[in-house]
Amino acid sequence: MNEQDRTQLSDAMRWALDSAADPSMASADWLAMDIDPSRRSAVALLTDAHVSLSQLRKAKSVYKTMRLVGETAADRRLGARLYTAAIAAALVRHGRRISRQSDAALRRAFRSVMDDESVPQDLREMADKALFVLDEMP
Amino acid sequence: MPFDFSYSGPEDRGKDSGAWQTDWSMIFRAVHGDEAPAAEAWDQLARRYWPAIYAYIRSSGRDIHQASDLTQAFVCDVMVRRQLLESADPTRGRFRTLLMTALKNYLVEQHRFATRRKRLPRDGRLLELDREGGPALQIPAEATPETAFSAQWGATLVRRVLEQVRAECQAQELGTHWQVFEARVVSPMMLGGAPEDYGLLVRRLGLRDAAQASNMMVTVKRRFARALFEAVSGTVGSPDEVDDELRALRRALERPG
Numbered sequence: 001m002n003e004q005d006r007t008q009l010s011d012a013m014r015w016a017l018d019s020a021a022d023p024s025m026a027s028a029d030w031l032a033m034d035i036d037p038s039r040r041s042a043v044a045l046l047t048d049a050h051v052s053l054s055q056l057r058k059a060k061s062v063y064k065t066m067r068l069v070g071e072t073a074a075d076r077r078l079g080a081r082l083y084t085a086a087i088a089a090a091l092v093r094h095g096r097r098i099s100r101q102s103d104a105a106l107r108r109a110f111r112s113v114m115d116d117e118s119v120p121q122d123l124r125e126m127a128d129k130a131l132f133v134l135d136e137m138p
Numbered sequence: 139m140p141f142d143f144s145y146s147g148p149e150d151r152g153k154d155s156g157a158w159q160t161d162w163s164m165i166f167r168a169v170h171g172d173e174a175p176a177a178e179a180w181d182q183l184a185r186r187y188w189p190a191i192y193a194y195i196r197s198s199g200r201d202i203h204q205a206s207d208l209t210q211a212f213v214c215d216v217m218v219r220r221q222l223l224e225s226a227d228p229t230r231g232r233f234r235t236l237l238m239t240a241l242k243n244y245l246v247e248q249h250r251f252a253t254r255r256k257r258l259p260r261d262g263r264l265l266e267l268d269r270e271g272g273p274a275l276q277i278p279a280e281a282t283p284e285t286a287f288s289a290q291w292g293a294t295l296v297r298r299v300l301e302q303v304r305a306e307c308q309a310q311e312l313g314t315h316w317q318v319f320e321a322r323v324v325s326p327m328m329l330g331g332a333p334e335d336y337g338l339l340v341r342r343l344g345l346r347d348a349a350q351a352s353n354m355m356v357t358v359k360r361r362f363a364r365a366l367f368e369a370v371s372g373t374v375g376s377p378d379e380v381d382d383e384l385r386a387l388r389r390a391l392e393r394p395g
Contacts, residue, residue, distance in 0.1 A: 008327040010391035012296045012366060013384045019363035020381075026363070027356045034322070034352050061349040069353055071360065 024074040028082055031062045042082055046089045047122045053094045060086035060098055081116060084109040085123045088130030095133065106134060160372020161186070162228050169223050183223070184213050186294065187237060193290035194241055194283040212244050228375045232383060238287050245283075288390035295387070299366045300324060306365075307358060314343055318351050319358035 018026040025042070032045040035058045039045040045059060063086060066079030088110055090098040099106065113119055113127035161183070168179035191212055195205040216222050222240050226233055281289070307316035321334035336348035345351050370387070371380050 007392055009293055009296050010388045012327070012362070013292065013388035013391070015359060015363040016366040016370065017381060017384050017388075019360055020367050023360060023364075027360055030356050030359055031352055034355065058348070061347070062352045065349040065353045066356075069350075069357075071357065 024070075024072065024078045027070075027075060028063070028066065028078055031066065032059065035059055035062065043120045043122055046082065046085050047126060049093065051089065051093060053090060053096060053098070056086050056090045056093070057098050060090075081113050081119050081123070084113050085119075085126055088113070088123075088127045091130045091133045092126060103134060107131060110134070160369070161233055162226075162372055165223050165226050165233065169226075180217075180223070184217065186298070187291070188213070189294050190234075190287045190291035191237070191241060194238065194287035195245065197279075197281050197286035198245055198283040208245070208248065211248075212241060216240050216244050230375065232374045232379065234288070234291055234373060234383075238284060241287070242283070285390050285393075288387055292387035292391045295366065295369055297328075299362060299369050300328075302369075303358065303362045303365050306361070312358070314345075315354040315358050317343060318345075318354045319362070322351075322355045323359060 015026070015030075018029070028042040029040070032039050032042040035055055036045055036051075039048065042059075042063075045051060045055065060083055063079045063082035067076050067083050068079075070076035070079050087097075087099045087101075087106065090096050101109070110127040110131045114124050114131070116124070164179045164183050164186075168176050168183060170176075171179060188209060192205055192209045195208045195212075196202070200208060222237070226236055230236075304316055304320075307313060307319075318339060321339055323333070325331070326333050336351055339345070339351055340348060343351070345354075367380060367384070370383050371377060374380055374383050
């Protein structure tokens with residue numbers, strides 16, 4: 001087992017720490033890192049100015065599934081918020097809709113993210129910008 | 139191919155039948171239990187800590203044969219004959235620290251007298267500690283014995299908890315979840331290389347899509363993280379020490395030098 005393998009083993013200790021501190025956010029972060037190992041968190045992935053549309057589609061998909069199959073109610077609620085945040089990021093960063101939901105449904109979802117104080121501030125701001133972009137779309 | 143957790147050969151698999159017990163409960167049983175359960179607990183503890191003890195001794199400058207003999211001798215002389223376990227007390231700190239201090243003193247003593255003694259444990263059996271292939275964790279030559287011990291102990295803990303979680307997944311009909319976790323996390327972590335591509339994994343396991351597979355991986359990763367936290371809890375004196383212990387093991391694994 002070489003140095004890289006040892007470092008990967010040390011990651012296991014960090015997983016235990018992260019999961020104990022906030023299990024739902026830890027799970028969301030692991031899903032983000034599974035999409036792009038260079039990102040260290042869900043927030044980092046969804047708010048990065050250079051995130052690709054393909055990555056945002058994957059993020060939307062994994063958080064949609066988390067919303068449905070999350071182990072706890074907190075997981076499912078966070079999954080729903082991050083699912084919405086991925087749609088918002090696609091609008092803000094790429095000017096593209098990656099959802100077939102109606103404008104009205106998207107507006108409600110973005111507002112619910114903005115009003116949820118448990119959601120990280122960067123994502124709430126992303127939802128706010130997405131609302132603006134949606135309003136400006138033809 | 140499924141990852142083989144035993145790093146010394148298939149004959150070792152399942153020998154740590156106390157994998158679900160905390161170290162402190164096992165120590166209590168070894169000291170206060172009836173003869174047969176106490177011997178079993180002692181045996182499990184010795185197996186559990188053997189790789190870390192060996193790593194410490196190797197990093198102190200001994201060759202493979204000396205380290206193997208000294209590991210055997212330490213386990214018999216100190217852990218058994220000097221009743222090290224009886225002096226172990228959860229309120230006085232981590233068992234890892236107690237063991238490491240005892241080991242350090244033992245090596246000083248051995249060096250002083252320049253003798254090597256082999257002793258039998260109280261039930262007259264010698265542990266089969268000369269394992270084929272030796273420890274899997276390569277410790278850099280510049281590592282201190284203390285760091286080598288901690289790094290090897292961390293690696294041993296991770297392996298043991300992986301085995302535990304695998305068994306739990308199989309018992310709870312989460313075998314497919316485990317296979318995803320193994321392909322995406324365990325194999326890259328333990329064997330190196332890239333995780334299996336989600337497209338291939340979805341086809342191989344008949345899953346709906348990559349999102350489902352990714353969430354299955356996270357479900358098991360969370361179980362593993364929780365089980366590792368609990369396993370470390372069983373080696374420290376109080377719940378307040380768990381975070382510190384996890385950070386210490388992480389540092390030892392990251393920078394064994």
